[in-house]
Amino acid sequence: MELTRKHTGIRVAPSRKAFLIFNTVFLLLICFVMLYPVIYVVAASFSEETAILRGDVTFIPVGAHVKAYQKVFVYPLLWQSYSNTLLYTVLGTAINLTLTVFGGWALSQRKMVGRRFFTLMCVFTMFFNGGMIPTFLVVKGLGMLNTIWAIVLPGAVSTYNMILMRTFFRQIPDSLVEAAELDGCRDFGILFRIVLPLSLASLMTIGMFYAVAHWNAYFSAVLYLSKPELYPLQIILRQVVLLNEIVENSTSTENVMAEGIKYATIVVAMLPMLCIYPFVQRYFVKGVMIGSVKE
């Protein structure tokens, strides 16, 4: 479409030119609005407290220093929570991917008797669920409160992702699977040696969605964890910024930089995501595209 337009639109009408200029300016403005909150948070985190309070910070730090970060980094639970989040993300995503691949593959295979029933059984849970309290009682009944399992198991499979995976697996030609069977490959061998190497891009995409969800999650920790040493990063951020805990517990010298500390904590919490985002962004977009194609 772009091509045809370029080739036929030899003359560029003045109104068209005006529109394009307006469009570019407008989109630049939108980009600015998208980026500015992040820029401001970073700038404020390096700024003097008084400058933040007076509203002198705009784009660059005022009176640049790292004192707020020094205060944040000695907060004992921060590093613990960082490693907790890392653990929850890695283990959680590994479980997610394993189950999603197993489920998606099994449900995609015609020789599995009853796959329609099982698919329906899974899909039904997308539209109806037991809700917060019954799920809490199940987790509690299993003795999982205050364990890592309460974080990684209740959401171990996203039905949506599993159905995506099944749809993808269905496009793998039967002949390929049959040829592998003739060569003496059994089901696990076919899956791991033939199918998965062909599905790396899809696996990446789905894995990214799972990993981001784990990294950003806070509510399951609110529900299921009460021991501070198990808290993920997001809970610490919530305590520092939204519940004001560092500030209330601290001595007067720290109070002087309450705002700086809050901004520094926000930066610490969002930095890893922002750093990897530009590189993995295309996988996410691909995920939306797969999802929008009806089988």
Added chain:
Amino acid sequence: MHTSRGSRLWRRIWAARYLYLMFLPVLIYYIVFRYGPMLGLSIAFKKYDLIKGFTGSKWVGFKYFQQFFNSIYVWRLLRNTLLINLYDLIFNFPAAIMLALLINEVQNRRFKKTVQTITYMPYFISSVVLASMVVQFLSPSSGIINNLIASMGGERQYFMVQPESFRTIFTIMNLWKSIGWNSIIFLAAISGINGELYEACRVDGGGYLRQMWHITLPGIASTIVVLLIMRLGHVMDVGYETILLLQNNANQETSDVIGTYVYRRGLKGGEYSYGTAVGMFQSVVGFSLVILANWLSRRYSDTSLW
């Protein structure tokens, strides 16, 4: 004959035994963590007793549902849920379409990619970071919004405790977070439009906005309709986890939705049966709406979830 058919079925199942083995952990997951809680919904009709558990507690029928429907909360929660969704539908849904239309007009590939990368970015920021930024920026003493208001001679406002500001705050936050992400699907739909249509329109002397109006918009109309209908199925859903972070006693009148209420009363307050009943009310209404939406979608656009 009966046995032979049975054994044939068994043989087929046996042939797929490894597939069942793979599916087993998934099946266990669904039974324990998805269907287990559904059985647990029975406590909405019981007076849940921590010691007696799911089965031992006494049946009380619809007592907790009646308690909810007779309380002032039912209208407040429904009103808040529906209004937040309505705001989103009126402002954020068309905004994403607009953004897609504008991004589509960009000729420079690199600029286009950059705009897309930047506008999708906020979608990956966690709800806690998002809520933290909102609270910080709106802070009456040091937030940039209030600093701006003060510098223009206005009076500093404590926005987070004003019930009348909550919906606006939440809607703008969601706009920032998801406008780019929501535009992806419209961009995909636009790229599916036949390029010859534009050419024909140009030959007929159609100007630039006319092409947008007569070709691009009709070209994505079916996508818009389907998404609108599907959204209808989710008007009972709001991002209650984010709302919980922004909620305080002062703004509760407009910020309270079913999810936050169930958490506060049911889980934190320990009223498990009552909380379950309220949550179940939401699930049932939500489920009915999804079915209705799907029926509408199949009827008017040949697209359906099942």
